Amino acid sequence: MISIIINIFPYAIAFTIPLLITALGGLFSERSGVVNIGLEGLMVVGSFAAAAVTVALAPSLGPGAVWVGLLAAVAAGALFSLLHAFASINLNADQVISGTAINMIAGALTVFIARTFTGSGNIQLEMGVPRVDIPGLDAIPFLGPLFFHKTYATTWIVLALLGLLSFVLYKTPFGLRLRACGEHPQAADSAGIRVRRIRYAAVAISGALAGLGGAIILVTYSGQFNGSVAGLGFLALAALIFGQWKPWGILGACFFFGFAATLANASQAEPALHVIPDVVLKVFPYVMTLLALVLLSKRSQAPRASGQPFEPGKR
Amino acid sequence: MNFQVNNKALLVGVSAVVLGLLAGALLMLVTGNDPFQGYQYLFAGGLMNGERIGNTLAMATPLILTGLSVAFAFRTGLFNIGAAGQALIGGLVATAIGLTFAWPKPLLLPVVLLGSAVGGGLWAWVSGWMKARFNVHEVVSTIMLNWIAYWITYYIVPAYFKGQFETESRIIPQASSLKVDWMTNLFSGSYLNLGIFVALAAVVVTSIILNRTVLGYRLKAVGYNRFAAEYAGIHVSRHIVASMTVAGALAGLAGATLYVGYASSIQIGVLPSIGLDGIAVALLASNSPLGVMGSAVFFGVLESGKGFMNAMTKIPPEVGDTIIATIIYFAATSVLIERLFTKWGKRKPRGDRT
Numbered sequence: 116m117i118s119i120i121i122n123i124f125p126y127a128i129a130f131t132i133p134l135l136i137t138a139l140g141g142l143f144s145e146r147s148g149v150v151n152i153g154l155e156g157l158m159v160v161g162s163f164a165a166a167a168v169t170v171a172l173a174p175s176l177g178p179g180a181v182w183v184g185l186l187a188a189v190a191a192g193a194l195f196s197l198l199h200a201f202a203s204i205n206l207n208a209d210q211v212i213s214g215t216a217i218n219m220i221a222g223a224l225t226v227f228i229a230r231t232f233t234g235s236g237n238i239q240l241e242m243g244v245p246r247v248d249i250p251g252l253d254a255i256p257f258l259g260p261l262f263f264h265k266t267y268a269t270t271w272i273v274l275a276l277l278g279l280l281s282f283v284l285y286k287t288p289f290g291l292r293l294r295a296c297g298e299h300p301q302a303a304d305s306a307g308i309r310v311r312r313i314r315y316a317a318v319a320i321s322g323a324l325a326g327l328g329g330a331i332i333l334v335t336y337s338g339q340f341n342g343s344v345a346g347l348g349f350l351a352l353a354a355l356i357f358g359q360w361k362p363w364g365i366l367g368a369c370f371f372f373g374f375a376a377t378l379a380n381a382s383q384a385e386p387a388l389h390v391i392p393d394v395v396l397k398v399f400p401y402v403m404t405l406l407a408l409v410l411l412s413k414r415s416q417a418p419r420a421s422g423q424p425f426e427p428g429k430r
Numbered sequence: 431m432n433f434q435v436n437n438k439a440l441l442v443g444v445s446a447v448v449l450g451l452l453a454g455a456l457l458m459l460v461t462g463n464d465p466f467q468g469y470q471y472l473f474a475g476g477l478m479n480g481e482r483i484g485n486t487l488a489m490a491t492p493l494i495l496t497g498l499s500v501a502f503a504f505r506t507g508l509f510n511i512g513a514a515g516q517a518l519i520g521g522l523v524a525t526a527i528g529l530t531f532a533w534p535k536p537l538l539l540p541v542v543l544l545g546s547a548v549g550g551g552l553w554a555w556v557s558g559w560m561k562a563r564f565n566v567h568e569v570v571s572t573i574m575l576n577w578i579a580y581w582i583t584y585y586i587v588p589a590y591f592k593g594q595f596e597t598e599s600r601i602i603p604q605a606s607s608l609k610v611d612w613m614t615n616l617f618s619g620s621y622l623n624l625g626i627f628v629a630l631a632a633v634v635v636t637s638i639i640l641n642r643t644v645l646g647y648r649l650k651a652v653g654y655n656r657f658a659a660e661y662a663g664i665h666v667s668r669h670i671v672a673s674m675t676v677a678g679a680l681a682g683l684a685g686a687t688l689y690v691g692y693a694s695s696i697q698i699g700v701l702p703s704i705g706l707d708g709i710a711v712a713l714l715a716s717n718s719p720l721g722v723m724g725s726a727v728f729f730g731v732l733e734s735g736k737g738f739m740n741a742m743t744k745i746p747p748e749v750g751d752t753i754i755a756t757i758i759y760f761a762a763t764s765v766l767i768e769r770l771f772t773k774w775g776k777r778k779p780r781g782d783r784t
Contacts, residue, residue, distance in 0.1 A: 152511075152569065202763045211509050211569055212762040215709055219755030223748045224457075230746035231461045349573045356570060394585040401574040401581075405560070408571065412564040 123374075123381045124261045128270060129336050131373030133158075133328040136273045137351035138358070138365045139280050140324030145360060146284065147317030148297040148310075148420040150210040153199050153217030154325045155348025157192045161326025162333045163225035164191035166238040166340035173241060181244055185269075185330050192326015193319045195221065200318035204311050207424035218348075226342035238340040240333060244268050269331045276324075281362035293317055297418035300425045310425050325351075353404045359416040375400040439716035441771065442764040446714060447728070449767075450757035454749055463745045472750070475738025476731035482738075484613075484620025488692050490730030492517070494629040495684030496708025497726050498636050499677040501717040503568075505640060506673035507653035512557060512572025513681040514705025515579035516550035520682025521689035522583050523549035525599055525696045528606025529591050535605040542606050543628065543686055550682015551675045553579065558674025562667030568674065576701060584698045591696075599696045608691035625687030630723075632680060637719040639676075649673050681708070707733075710754050713761045729754060 137154055144151035151157075169184035176183065195217070202213035230236040249263035284290040292313050295303040300310045328351070329344055354372055358364030379396035455465035476486045496513040503510035510516075524546040531538060553575060560566040591599040608623040616622075640646040651659040652669045660666045684704055689696045711729055715721030736750035760767065 198759070202759070206763045206765045208762045208765065211511075212709070212713060213759070215511065215706065216755060216759035216762050219706060219710070219758060220752065223751035223755050227457065227746050227748035227752055228461075230748060236746070236748070346577060349577075353570060353574065392585075394581055397581040397584070398578045401577045405566075405571060405574050408566045409560060409564045412566055415565075 119381075121257075121260050123377045125265060126336075126381070127370070127374045127377040128262075129267065130377055131369050132267070132270050132273045132335070133331040134347060134351050134354060134372060135328075135366060135369040136276060136331065137325045137328035137348060138354040138369055139277065139362065140321035140328070141352055141355045142321075142360060142362065142365060143280070143284070143293070143317045143324070144321035145355065145421050146297045146418050147293045147314045148300055148418060148423065148425065149200070149203050149314050149318050150214065150422040151196070151199060151318065151321050151325075152211050152214030152352065153196070153221070153348075154214075154321070154351055155344060155346065156214075156218035156221030157196055157322050157325035158329030158332070158344045158348045159218075159221045159225055159342060160195045161188035161192045161329030162340050162344060163229065163238070163329075163342075164188045164326065165330035165333050166240060167229075167232075169240060169242075169334075170238060178242060178245070181242060181334050185327065185334065188326040188330030189323045190326075192329070193323040196318050196322020196325070197315075199322075200315050203424065204314050204318070207426070210422055210424075222342055225340075229340065229342070236342060240338045240340075243334045243338060267335050269335060273327075273331070277362060277366060284362065289313075289316075294418075296425075297420055300420050300423075301427065304425075304427055310427075314425070350400070353401075356417075357404055357407050359411065360418060361416070371403075372400045375403070438768070439718065439721070442761065442767050443714050443716065443721070443725070445767045445771075446757050446760040446764070449760045450753045453756040454753040457749060457752060458745055461745070463743060468739055468743055468745045468749070471739040471742045472735040473731060475735030475742075476733075477735075478738075479618070480616075481618040481620045482734065484617025484622035486727070486730045486734045487617075487626055488621035488623060488730075489734045490726045491623070491625040491629045491691065492684040492688040492702075492704045493707055493711050493726035493729055493733075494723055495632055495680050495687060496704045497711030497715065497722040498629075498632055498719060499680035499684065500708045500712035501715065501719065501722055502636055502640070502680060503673055503677040504712060504717045505646075505653050506649045506669060507656065508558075508561070508568050508670065508673055508677070510554065510557075510572060510674070510677045510681070511569050511709065512554065512576050512705070513677075513684070513708045514701045514703075515572065515576035516553045516678045516681035517685035517688065517702050517704055518576075518579045518583055519553045520546035520550035520685030521696055521702075522579075522586065522685075523682070524606075524686040524690045525587075525591065525602060528602040528690055529600055531606075532603070533605065538606050539608070539624070542690060543683060546682040546686035547679040548682070550685060551679035554678020554681065555671065555675045557678075558671035561674070562670045576705070580701050583696070587696055587698045593695055597698050601694045602690050606690060607694060608687060609694075621692050623687070623691040625691035628683055628687060632683065633719045633723050636676075636680070640719065645672070681705070684708070707754065710758045710761075713758055 141151055141154050165184035165188040168187035169180045172180035172183055199213050199217050202208040203210040226236045229238055244267050246265040253259040253263040292308045296310045296313045304310050354365055354368040357368035382393055382396055458465040458468045499513045500510050524542045527542050527545045557568045557571040560571050561568045587599045588596055593600040608625045613622050648664045649669055652666050656666050711722055711726045714725040732750045736747040740747040
């Protein structure tokens with residue numbers, strides 16, 4: 116059993132990290148009162164931007180191109196999310212529909228552009244981010260191989276971001292204002308907070324983080340852009356709810372999903388897992404989310420104004 | 431009054447289509463292609479001859495049904511983003527029945543259709559029940575159910591109905607297919623099948639339910655204001671479950687027209703795109719059943735014409751999906767279009783308005 120855990124743990128973490136950063140993006144958007152169902156599409160945009168920039172710069176920059184690609188993904192995600200912000204903040208559009216449109220545009224447009232340049236619609240990456248052993252810590256028995264052996268640099272970046280983002284959300288004036296906009300925008304407005312501006316910032320942050328999430332999938336375990344992130348954006352949304360709109364809850368939910376998904380993928384290689392039918396392992400995260408939603412329904416911590424357009428005159 | 435509302439919806443719909451097509455043209459221009467030529471081939475590919483018109487209608491058939499599914503739920507204030515999963519389950523049930531029972535066609539086909547409707551309906555019922563009983567948002571539950579449907583199909587098909595390849599089921603027998611010889615011949619060998627009549631019947635039935643029955647009145651009342659409806663004595667949770675179940679049944683039928691009509695086997699590893707496209711169809715139609723029919727046919731033209739356009743020019747076929755997605759965005763931001771039109775309206779002197 117322990118050997119199975121040690122074997123699949125690095126994969127589980129690799130799967131968890133992009134999910135985590137995307138769900139944190141969703142957290143910022145929803146805590147400000149804007150439902151962002153377009154996370155999936157924003158991840159695709161990030162993955163595309165990272166792939167295109169990395170491939171374009173690889174000849175001149177070498178291995179450093181990956182990092183420029185990640186930055187490009189952040190910028191592209193933030194820019195693309197402004198479409199959603201404009202629709203849902205300025206035009207009071209139905210946020211779920213606008214987010215669905217974002218998903219559809221992203222999937223079609225990126226493949227369209229990729230096909231124009233490469234002919235196939237896929238972009239193959241020759242390199243990813245390097246994997247490093249953390250010196251000293253990887254010698255710790257049991258925990259060393261679990262957490263500090265052959266880790267992706269992006270993993271540590273995302274974990275640092277987790278700390279930074281929860282600090283911003285809970286300990287800074289900006290974070291307080293952002294949460295106020297998601298709970299009671301009219302009250303926030305009367306206290307002099309510019310609700311629309313805060314919401315724009317929050318949606319742009321969510322786009323940047325989702326873009327980064329999509330790019331991390333690309334530079335770690337996938338290595339290829341193909342116009343899809345296989346529903347991970349939606350899973351991030353589920354993790355956001357499962358984690359009850361709190362950063363550390365989201366970390367737990369994402370790790371749970373990451374572990375469950377990896378367990379399902381590893382079941383072919385691990386004879387000990389053959390007792391459980393594959394299909395049970397595969398649907399496990401989704402069924403658990405449904406169950407959790409039912410159990411948590413009585414005391415849901417959802418931001419109260421999430422999904423509602425801001426109308427200053429309304430009480 | 432009613433007429434005016436429809437006019438406005440039509441205006442917004444047409445504007446969204448025009449803007450979407452303009453965005454597509456811009457994309458073609460930017461990537462160094464001739465948009466006039468592109469659109470010429472796109473529409474020729476959808477409408478050039480009998481076979482292509484037949485294929486367009488065959489492509490539109492499941493879109494009409496998923497469009498109705500989304501529109502019906504919308505009228506009760508529910509967003510059915512799970513039409514893909516419901517269609518997949520409906521198609522799975524239809525395929526399973528078709529491959530299991532060796533009955534004569536007139537007996538088997540109704541059972542296949544009924545089975546798909548029941549399968550899709552039950553799948554959506556779960557979301558409706560969770561919404562009504564536990565206030566679980568239907569957007570999240572239907573997304574989860576989409577993936578559960580995806581994985582269930584992924585394992586059931588190879589285990590019980592494995593065909594020539596690992597990724598698809600056996601070809602269904604002629605007796606359980608919605609394809610019939612006279613229709614195939616009438617449209618010179620196209621994919622058009624009896625499904626189109628199912629879809630048209632569904633348009634009529636949902637239109638009657640929504641506009642002419644007490645049930646429809648109550649469903650819409652729940653959609654307009656669920657608290658006012660409750661105060662008026664309408665059993666809100668029961669109507670939420672009913673609306674979601676009907677929506678699921680419609681999507682299930684869409685799955686049947688896709689997998690045992692348009693195609694002859696079910697593929698694993700893909701969520702059918704008709705789910706998301708159904709949202710587009712419903713949105714463009716402002717959730718009116720008749721409008722759904724029109725916009726589904728329009729999207730059918732784009733879907734079936736894009737292959738031809740890709741063959742004749744260098745324009746990638748994804749331009750079709752991009753146009754559809756852009757149309758949705760403009761339909762979602764219809765406020766913008768409405769504002770523009772009111773501005774233009776105001777600019778005219780008052781005497782001109784009649």
